[in-house]
Amino acid sequence: MGMDGDSGGGLVNGILLDASLLFASDHNNQNLSSASASASASLLPAADSLLRKLRYSKIRTGIFYEPELSAIKVCLLEEMTRLKLFDSLIAVASSIENVVSEVALTWGENIASHTLVVSGQEELCLKLRNSGWMTAILRSPGHGPANDIEFPTGSETSSSILINKLEELPLTVCHLNKKAESKENILVVGYIMKPSREEDFAKRGAFPLYPTQDGLIFLPLNYELPIPAQLQQVDILLHKATDEIVDVEMSTASEFVNTIEYTKGMQELQRYIEHHLDCCVIDPFPNICPVLDRLKIQQILFGLENLCLKSCYKIRGPRFLKVESFKEPNLQDRLFEAKLSLPNIVKPQVACGVAVAHSMAIVFKMEDYKDLNVPLPAVVQEYVDHSSCLFKFYVLGEKVYYAIKKSTPNAATLMSLSEEGDLKPILFDSLKSLPIDKKNQQLEDGVNNAGNHQIDLELVTDAANWLRNVLNLTIFGFDVVIQEATGDHVVVDLNYLPSFKEVPDDVAVPAFWEAIKWRFRLWKGVEKA
Numbered sequence: 001m002g003m004d005g006d007s008g009g010g011l012v013n014g015i016l017l018d019a020s021l022l023f024a025s026d027h028n029n030q031n032l033s034s035a036s037a038s039a040s041a042s043l044l045p046a047a048d049s050l051l052r053k054l055r056y057s058k059i060r061t062g063i064f065y066e067p068e069l070s071a072i073k074v075c076l077l078e079e080m081t082r083l084k085l086f087d088s089l090i091a092v093a094s095s096i097e098n099v100v101s102e103v104a105l106t107w108g109e110n111i112a113s114h115t116l117v118v119s120g121q122e123e124l125c126l127k128l129r130n131s132g133w134m135t136a137i138l139r140s141p142g143h144g145p146a147n148d149i150e151f152p153t154g155s156e157t158s159s160s161i162l163i164n165k166l167e168e169l170p171l172t173v174c175h176l177n178k179k180a181e182s183k184e185n186i187l188v189v190g191y192i193m194k195p196s197r198e199e200d201f202a203k204r205g206a207f208p209l210y211p212t213q214d215g216l217i218f219l220p221l222n223y224e225l226p227i228p229a230q231l232q233q234v235d236i237l238l239h240k241a242t243d244e245i246v247d248v249e250m251s252t253a254s255e256f257v258n259t260i261e262y263t264k265g266m267q268e269l270q271r272y273i274e275h276h277l278d279c280c281v282i283d284p285f286p287n288i289c290p291v292l293d294r295l296k297i298q299q300i301l302f303g304l305e306n307l308c309l310k311s312c313y314k315i316r317g318p319r320f321l322k323v324e325s326f327k328e329p330n331l332q333d334r335l336f337e338a339k340l341s342l343p344n345i346v347k348p349q350v351a352c353g354v355a356v357a358h359s360m361a362i363v364f365k366m367e368d369y370k371d372l373n374v375p376l377p378a379v380v381q382e383y384v385d386h387s388s389c390l391f392k393f394y395v396l397g398e399k400v401y402y403a404i405k406k407s408t409p410n411a412a413t414l415m416s417l418s419e420e421g422d423l424k425p426i427l428f429d430s431l432k433s434l435p436i437d438k439k440n441q442q443l444e445d446g447v448n449n450a451g452n453h454q455i456d457l458e459l460v461t462d463a464a465n466w467l468r469n470v471l472n473l474t475i476f477g478f479d480v481v482i483q484e485a486t487g488d489h490v491v492v493d494l495n496y497l498p499s500f501k502e503v504p505d506d507v508a509v510p511a512f513w514e515a516i517k518w519r520f521r522l523w524k525g526v527e528k529a
């Protein structure tokens with residue numbers, strides 16, 4: 001059979017779940033009339049979340065059920081199969097042994113040694129194990145203290161893996177897949193980010209639990225499980241720290257960095273990393289901090305002006321001024337000294353992590369500053385006329401990609417949009433809606449051409465490489481607009497771990513993986529930056 005009791009049967013590429021694990025137990029409903037007891041069925045939250053994680057993980061997922069499962073639950077599972085939320089629903093007739101033959105019928109004969117069966121039924125697991133399957137027994141709740149987890153991934157006896165919670169399953173698969181390959185060939189990337197972002201990446205196939213050709217496995221970290229036990233499995237930690245900020249103290253403190261408050265889970269993660277330097281972090285918190293601060297970003301972009309790049313165009317950040325209060329009596333003089341002429345775009349200094357970080361305004365008249373409703377401290381920037389054409393650049397390790405997007409119109413058009421021509425400031429949330437010219441949805445001068453100027457990709461690529469070194473980040477994005485009057489390439493925004501949605505999946509996903517491996521090699525000291 002080639003099954004070695006300890007190491008399992010090679011890489012796990014399929015999971016078969018016992019349906020009875022996915023629903024809350026019915027005991028509480030037993031006294032209700034059968035009508036209300038069976039009126040609805042819903043998955044346990046842990047089961048729902050597990051199926052979501054497995055859905056795009058390149059691990060085939062099946063659910064089997066026995067005749068006792070109520071019709072309403074079967075109905076729900078059938079509906080889920082129709083919606084392709086998992087791969088196969090397998091009805092097991094009278095006897096437990098039928099699982100083997102039914103699965104073989106559905107998935108083909110050769111699957112047994114690569115499929116992990118998860119059930120609460122020890123007897124079933126034992127039998128399957130004897131027929132060459134990998135099995136995991138989910139301990140029923142109350143069967144031993146839940147916190148007494150023998151990590152990693154439960155204890156493996158010669159017959160079965162024991163797990164305490166469904167949530168542990170990705171960790172179990174990761175552990176088995178790591179063990180099945182020789183250690184040097186597999187790198188586990190533990191990742192943490194907000195669920196919507198995770199889903200965006202996962203849907204593109206960026207987070208497989210089954211090893212990529214490059215040997216990467218992606219393990220979703222879960223704050224519900226002990227962090228140390230999870231990180232012990234992890235070689236590389238990928239995190240979007242900016243999703244994990246509870247608050248940023250927007251004081252005028254010079255040490256902006258110290259005023260960020262992370263979620264409890266992220267704090268624990270940080271503490272663990274500080275004491276365990278044997279994990280490559282993409283990217284370390286201190287590297288990310290500057291990107292949270294628009295003033296800091298401006299100061300970094302200022303360095304672009306000293307680059308001697310061969311181009312007839314200049315690349316630079318926008319002119320800017322930090323403002324503590326819009327009522328400052330000498331604001332006008334300070335704007336003048338900073339070479340800022342109206343209109344201006346005004347942004348909060350804090351670039352992310354708080355709801356108001358994207359509340360911005362375009363200001364046309366000096367007298368409108370005093371009542372301006374933009375969170376302070378703020379950064380005032382020149383408004384660059386750029387023919388509504390924005391170039392989004394993405395840096396993935398050593399690679400640079402870009403996409404073109406429609407953006408805000410020229411100042412003159414904006415002024416004509418201002419209600420009743422009174423030139424009141426335009427307030428907007430840059431994540432939700434940019435002020436655009438609804439009458440003219442086309443880019444003002446055709447797509448690839450911002451005004452009179454063609455983008456100088458070599459210039460921007462050189463700048464991207466410079467930024468990568470200065471920021472010391474693995475994955476980041478920045479936006480470039482081309483000033484109509486001068487052809488200056490102006491970097492107007494910079495962000496950490498963007499979605500790079502505009503880059504096609506077949507290009508973006510391998511580049512994303514390669515970027516991770518590139519950083520890992522640097523961290524190992526195998527490669528020079």
Ligand SMILES: *[C@@H]1O[C@H](CO)[C@@H](O)[C@H](O)[C@H]1NC(C)=O
Nearest residue numbers: 281282283284287472519523
């Ligand atoms: C860049 O960041 C890495 C961690 O990602 C760190 O090990 C390295 O020392 C940093 N390099 C410089 C020049 O600061």
